Amino acid sequence: MNNDRYQLNKELAQMLKGGVIMDVTTPEQAVIAQEAGACAVMALERIPADIRAAGGVSRMSDPAMIKGIQKAVSIPVMAKCRIGHIAEAQILQAIEIDYIDESEVLTPADDVYHIDKTRFDVPFVCGARDLGEALRRIAEGASMIRTKGEPGTGDIVQAVRHMRKIQSEISSLAAKREDELFEAAKQLQVPLDLVRYVHENKKLPVVNFAAGGVATPADAALMMQLGAEGVFVGSGIFKSGDPAKRAAAIVKAVTNYNDPEMLASLSENLGEAMVGINEQEIAIIMEERGQ
Amino acid sequence: MIGILAVQGAFEEHKNMLEKIGARCVLLRKLSDIPPELDGIVLVGGESTVQRKLIKELGMFDVLKKHIDSGVPVLATCAGLILLADEISGNEDTCFGSLPVRVRRNAYGRQLGSFTAIGDIGDIKNFPMRFIRAPYIESVTSGNNDVDILNVTDGKITAVRYKNQIAMAFHPELTNDTRLHEEFLQMISRNNRIL
Numbered sequence A: 001m002n003n004d005r006y007q008l009n010k011e012l013a014q015m016l017k018g019g020v021i022m023d024v025t026t027p028e029q030a031v032i033a034q035e036a037g038a039c040a041v042m043a044l045e046r047i048p049a050d051i052r053a054a055g056g057v058s059r060m061s062d063p064a065m066i067k068g069i070q071k072a073v074s075i076p077v078m079a080k081c082r083i084g085h086i087a088e089a090q091i092l093q094a095i096e097i098d099y100i101d102e103s104e105v106l107t108p109a110d111d112v113y114h115i116d117k118t119r120f121d122v123p124f125v126c127g128a129r130d131l132g133e134a135l136r137r138i139a140e141g142a143s144m145i146r147t148k149g150e151p152g153t154g155d156i157v158q159a160v161r162h163m164r165k166i167q168s169e170i171s172s173l174a175a176k177r178e179d180e181l182f183e184a185a186k187q188l189q190v191p192l193d194l195v196r197y198v199h200e201n202k203k204l205p206v207v208n209f210a211a212g213g214v215a216t217p218a219d220a221a222l223m224m225q226l227g228a229e230g231v232f233v234g235s236g237i238f239k240s241g242d243p244a245k246r247a248a249a250i251v252k253a254v255t256n257y258n259d260p261e262m263l264a265s266l267s268e269n270l271g272e273a274m275v276g277i278n279e280q281e282i283a284i285i286m287e288e289r290g291q
Numbered sequence B: 001m002i003g004i005l006a007v008q009g010a011f012e013e014h015k016n017m018l019e020k021i022g023a024r025c026v027l028l029r030k031l032s033d034i035p036p037e038l039d040g041i042v043l044v045g046g047e048s049t050v051q052r053k054l055i056k057e058l059g060m061f062d063v064l065k066k067h068i069d070s071g072v073p074v075l076a077t078c079a080g081l082i083l084l085a086d087e088i089s090g091n092e093d094t095c096f097g098s099l100p101v102r103v104r105r106n107a108y109g110r111q112l113g114s115f116t117a118i119g120d121i122g123d124i125k126n127f128p129m130r131f132i133r134a135p136y137i138e139s140v141t142s143g144n145n146d147v148d149i150l151n152v153t154d155g156k157i158t159a160v161r162y163k164n165q166i167a168m169a170f171h172p173e174l175t176n177d178t179r180l181h182e183e184f185l186q187m188i189s190r191n192n193r194i195l
Helices: A003-016 A027-036 A048-054 A063-072 A086-094 A131-139 A157-174 A178-188 A192-201 A217-225 A243-255 A260-266 B011-020 B048-057 B061-069 B079-084 B179-190
Strands: A020-024 A040-043 A077-082 A099-103 A124-128 A144-147 A207-209 A231-233 B002-005 B025-028 B040-043 B074-077 B085-088 B099-104 B115-121 B124-131 B136-140 B147-153 B156-162 B165-168
Touching (some): A003 A207, A020 A243, A077 A086, A124 A131, A131 A144, A131 A178, A131 A192, A144 A157, A157 A192, A157 A217, A178 A192, A217 A231, A231 A243, A243 B048, B011 B025, B011 B040, B040 B061, B040 B079, B074 B179, B079 B099, B099 B147, B115 B147
Parallel strands (some): B002 B025, B085 B099
Antiparallel strands (some): B099 B136, B147 B156, B156 B165
């Protein structure tokens, strides 16, 4: 992958900023998401809540199903491959997916190595719980980062934890003297040039979205106030009582995340939210997959 | 004061660039953000379907449309071009419809079709153009001689000027080249307003 392709891939993520990326499992859901104002959709066979419920090994979706969704909408279509599964990523590139999510929501294919994303022309988004993880994924070629909030739970606590951690680590890196950056790179286990970039620019070199556990307009606004540049919503929409209405409300909450009066009216009468489960109640902790 | 549409997309990039060359900007996220007097309007890159929906549902459509029709200078990039076009291939709904051109959305295909080029934009020579899931202009509405074609790349129209509107399929805000934004500021000062 040449540098210009990587730059274009980072820039596509810039175009998604201030938007909501929604998990969808059928072309019909994709159309609902697009009409509700999604800036992209994530095509997958089962949403995280159902993956969690079903158990077993969870893999890349059927390309025919993804193509059906690509035909149904005009917005970008993303899809997930397993961590380290080079061949699944190649297949997704072959069907011209707009973004690949190398995702801990699926069962990891490799428990040591992530995909060398610099070998691909399509862009990748990866999850991260802290600055070190984010910069390692970027060094591997990720052109967008998201938090690894515990998917399929409707519990926002992990996404909050990851976003706060990344933001506070960025602040403390920015406050360091230049001669302290070598040690910082060693501590973070990341390349020095990326440490220097964050020190100088006080931000990641790629766009950073919130993901995992977003179920309400207030959750989305919370993540934006904590520094997310946009939001992924997985199970939160199509596991709720009125998906179209909730989806549209979350979209507006991301745009006007600093306007409590608007958030109040957006939060009214949305019907039932997805049933959440607490982190203490779940057997599989997906955020620990791939570090 | 320049109003930058900030419902979704790459609005910070335009704000940074305009502030760098001395303009004052306000981000427009809802109706009450729109000041009574606007010297210019920027329609940014992002997803045009999302932006069109939010412009209408957040109550901004009528006021912005009135400003555009009354001659306030407009700079539109990528999704912004789609919002201005009076016809979209495939019978999609238009937004402001103030620019007499027919555009094709995602005209170069998916992200793998995104590309860069260097070309002249009217009198501005060797401008770096970044096309990201970009549209292009299929045609200028017949009989309209006021549309100035500023760039043709690979046989496709990618930038035009029409009265108070300058619109392009690519993203000057993602480069370090401020010449198109400076041109926009000149359109504003020619419009006899004070920044």
